[in-house]
């Protein structure tokens with residue numbers, strides 16, 4: 323073998339050795355990539371050493387080529403093996419530095435809640451719907467006739483003064499209670515009927531902890547042949563047990579409303595703020611006055627019915643322990659967020 327071929331082969335092997343030792347001590351995948359370009363690329367020392375190969379005659383060119391190929395594939399294998407090690411090391415150190423502390427407290431996601439009035443109203447509706455009642459509604463702006471006269475409250479009746487009415491320009495009132503829905507519903511349906519009518523009521527009074535010029539009521543009534551006071555007691559007792567618990571203590575106390583005869587108010591034995599339980603009035607009720615049935619177009623000789631009205635805010639205040647009616651309308655998220 324001629325001396326210059328021998329020296330070319332030695333040169334190629336030396337290039338290979340140098341490359342392998344550089345690769346062995348390379349740090350990081352970026353450094354390895356740089357080595358790959360330098361040792362495998364077109365301008366590598368190896369390519370340059372082989373640039374004269376085409377001038378070498380057949381047999382000798384073959385042996386130089388063989389050595390060059392071996393060196394190339396050793397460099398390539400070394401690069402691949404080192405790259406796998408380096409990448410594994412990089413992944414491990416990344417995982418180490420990015421580790422997640424699963425014991426860290428979560429960040430709260432803001433979440434919408436039902437308004438306490440919506441919540442108690444839904445509970446009340448569900449209970450009566452469960453007993454076969456249907457929902458109905460009427461307008462907030464009402465005729466004086468529906469709000470008063472048809473409910474057996476004639477012009478000079480003292481109950482009109484008690485209601486602190488908002489009178490509208492051009493006639494009419496803001497309804498002072500939901501009872502006019504009784505009249506409207508009777509006029510549009512034929513008995514039997516069991517109706518629940520939730521809605522707003524308005525009274526011209528100053529706001530304080532227990533009063534608000536606008537508040538919510540639920541009106542309920544049932545009309546059929548032979549509806550009796552015991553039906554009223556049964557339905558309202560069941561309602562109170564479902565809403566406030568099976569052990570709730572309640573009493574029906576004789577009272578007066580122009581639109582019912584006889585009339586009863588219902589009290590519950592309730593403890594406010596952990597104090598000694600006391601009787602609290604929670605709703606008005608009675609047997610629908612025959613004059614009211616007549617105003618609604620119901621035959622007073624064939625049919626009878628009971629009716630009741632309750633304040634939604636009052637029930638929410640008792641059940642959830644809310645100290646002032648104003649809290650319902652102030653939209654303070656610290657209050658609303660508790661429900």
Ligand code: DAH
Nearest residue numbers: 499501606607608629630631
């Ligand atoms: N409408 C009455 C009020 O607002 C509440 C009421 C009492 C409604 C007795 C009734 C009832 O249906 O029978 O003060």
